[in-house]
């Protein structure tokens with residue numbers, strides 16, 4: 001059985017006036033079919049860059065990436081048919097209505113007109129946007145936009161769904177709705193690759209996760225594996241939280257963060 | 267092909283939903299037409315000016331105004347909005363040919379310009395302007411003008427894709443100044459001063475303008491119509507190829 005995502009020594013350099021930025025420096029990833037995979041890391045760690053490379057939206061400096069068994073660099077269109085992606089910044093067109101946007105997206109993925117309309121309707125129901133469906137997206141709230149963006153990533157029932165911080169900026173109720181949604185999508189057999197800043201989200205949703213820092217993977221495993229590793233290594237008497245795993249992995253200890261905060265206040 | 271049309275419809279929808287953006291496109295060229303004819307019309311009376319072929323000076327000036335209306339490149343500004351708003355990434359994530367993504371916008375721009383040019387010509391008819399080549403000439407005149415609109419929008423899209431900035435794209439649009447004014451704008455090419463004539467001869471827009479004039483003033487004269495269409499066809503292909511290349515390597 002091929003993996004849903006298989007990346008080897010993935011590298012991304014950005015050339016700019018101020019020299020090259022090495023955003024991703026040799027990332028290996030292996031996500032099994034049917035998993036919800038969490039991809040964590042501090043700001044600027046290279047999460048979004050990795051997601052964009054895996055979803056054909058950005059060229060790969062070196063290394064290879066197979067998604068749903070397709071080499072994304074060699075055959076991007078075949079990969080695109082199997083991938084759904086909702087990026088960190090919801091990419092919507094404010095002048096269309098929610099329904100128009102979904103119909104257009106479904107048609108670009110090959111559905112004929114009638115089928116696209118049906119698909120749009122069922123997705124609108126799924127993300128609870130039926131009432132707002134025929135209003136322009138310009139007037140949607142942040143949470144509505146996120147939900148519409150999520151729906152638009154699902155028009156073609158992708159095998160692998162990439163969600164880059166899907167719950168950032170959502171109220172607690174909407175966040176739970178998205179969690180339910182992710183679980184439901186996953187139950188239907190879609191592999192989910194999800195980045196997040198919220199560790200309780202990773203804990204609640206993800207079967208396995210990787211932590212990236214400075215462009216390299218620093219931890220990988222199931223949430224409980226990672227927690228018990230830390231517990232053993234530090235000889236802790238209590239079970240650490242995923243937050244502690246994260247802080248340990250990224251070298252941002254509580255003490256240091258508190259120290260930094262004090263300096264700022266001084 | 268059907269992807270191009272689906273994306274083209276979206277482009278047209280966008281235009282229809284921002285009707286305000288059409289106001290300058292119509293108003294500025296009509297303003298120039300009225301002012302230029304008002305200032306220079308007396309120098310070129312229709313009876314004694316051979317190059318007018320019996321029509322008035324407005325008939326001679328109309329093509330400049332039509333070209334001006336076709337040189338706004340609004341499609342590129344919408345493209346910058348798509349890029350800034352992230353919608354462009356959504357389109358790029360779809361399994362459609364990169365050519366369709368480029369052509370979708372350009373088709374919409376062409377269709378919009380067909381409508382604008384038609385309105386302007388029809389408004390001009392009551393003011394003593396007629397199309398010497400008749401209804402077929404009218405249709406081809408529209409297509410030629412729309413072809414230029416597509417070329418110009420294609421050029422501005424290149425700037426948009428390169429800079430991803432509305433300000434830079436707007437600034438790039440200012441090339442319409444030399445392009446439209448280093449032409450036989452007020453008199454035919456053989457009446458220009460020598461340096462102007464040389465500049466106009468190197469400017470591709472000259473041949474489009476001369477072809478448009480030929481539709482309005484003369485009987486079918488393929489030696490003047492042909493170069494205009496050739497220029498639009500060649501530049502059109504160049505722009506599409508460059509746009510597609512740019513999207514393929516877009517990061």
Ligand SMILES: Nc1ncnc2c1ncn2[C@@H]1O[C@H](COP(=O)(O)OP(=O)(O)OP(=O)(O)O)[C@@H](O)[C@H]1O
Pocket residue numbers: 014016021022023041042043044045046047048049050088517
């Ligand atoms: N287009 C670009 N040009 C130059 N540098 C870039 C570009 N995109 C990202 N970078 C740099 O690459 C690094 C990784 O950025 P990336 O967006 O992948 O981080 P991230 O993990 O998604 O962060 P966040 O949690 O803030 O979203 C950063 O240093 C960023 O400045």
Ligand SMILES: [Mg+2]
Pocket residue numbers: 047048049088164
């Ligand atoms: Mg990010």
